[in-house]
Amino acid sequence: MDPVANPFRPGAGRRPPLLAGRGPVLDAFDVLRRRAEELGEGDRSWVLHGLRGVGKTVLLNELLVQVGSRGWITAKLEATAGTPLSVALTSELLRSLRTATGRHPAPRLRRLLGMFKAFSLKVDPASGAFSVDVDIAPIPGADSGRFAEDLAALFTVLGETSRELGIGTLILVDELQEASAADLTAINTAVHAIGQGQAPLPVVLVGAGLPSLPAQLAEATSYAERLYEYRAIGLLDGADAQAALTGPTSLRGVDWDPAALLMALDVAAGYPYFLQAVGKHVWDVAPGPRIHVDDVVLGGEFARREVDDGLYRSRWERATVAQRALLRAMADLAGERPVAVADLVGPLNRNRVQDLSVARTELIKKGLLYAPERGLLAFTVPGMSSFILKQSA
């Protein structure tokens, strides 16, 4: 069928034609939004955790859309190992505060803008040149130079100002598992601070990252377990996966032969990224306007190749011989399930768990594996084990 009309969007952070199965999360967020707007109150911040390609970034973007049009102060940033979170946050908040100045009465923003200016000058002295408004005088309070305290003070003034304006502040941090331990501590401290008063301030932080993120936050500060609402973002169940494929096609007058649909669902196995890839390739090869089994056989094969090349092969090729041996042992032993590192010692002909620690650490650093719990290892990408079992070396 016409590739121009192809509705599917495999890729990183690309908005799917139909955001399947995330209704409960979006409904819960709507409650949070209304509490902020109608009562001036915040609720617990969120942590979204899940494997690669399940739709965490897409979900963050969706939350941003929900409040962006309602005048909220927002910042969306991505934690990266190289950049301190404070710098990324400053530039993203600056963008949003500039928009806010055109939208809300200046006197009501004065304290926030003054404190933000002092904060940003401390974080990144060069940022003064791009400040929200040259006439704003810096106001002390969030510029001690100790990031955790300053962030807490900044979140507090953001919350107080938002409450006065009848809006909220939404801070989204993607790939939060990449943040340094010090930055995670600062985030926990700031999120803790906004919940302290009589009524929690309407500042919501939503962090997204790999399944190791909850444990990393808890390691940074012990109270993190109770600080956030943790939401696992996972594979889609049968009905939702089906909706992800058939919703977008039916809007374009295309339907599926039932056997073809079952086969496509089987290939994608509920994995959101794979559903988009299968949808896209099947659409491209199908003469239409009905999708048949033959189309899925061929399109499914193309989709598998795309996912193999884009997702699995690059990761596999980044691994050294020793690291590959470990990956293969994991796939042999447990398929997709987490493996105890201790159980890999024998199959890899080593004597002790410590003998595996270099490979283990490197594979975690490269983003192929994560530790769901102490002593365990698992793949970060769904379907990685079946790919590995097909590789010859």
Ligand SMILES: Nc1ncnc2c1ncn2[C@@H]1O[C@H](COP(=O)(O)OP(=O)(O)OP(=O)(O)O)[C@@H](O)[C@H]1O
């Ligand atoms: N709920 C959904 N329904 C259908 N398709 C989805 C859904 N969520 C995400 N997708 C699709 O899955 C793919 C991956 O989404 P996204 O990049 O948000 O995943 P991610 O969890 O952020 O991955 P990573 O951990 O690699 O950053 C995209 O092609 C997107 O369109």
Ligand SMILES: [Mg+2]
């Ligand atoms: Mg992402």
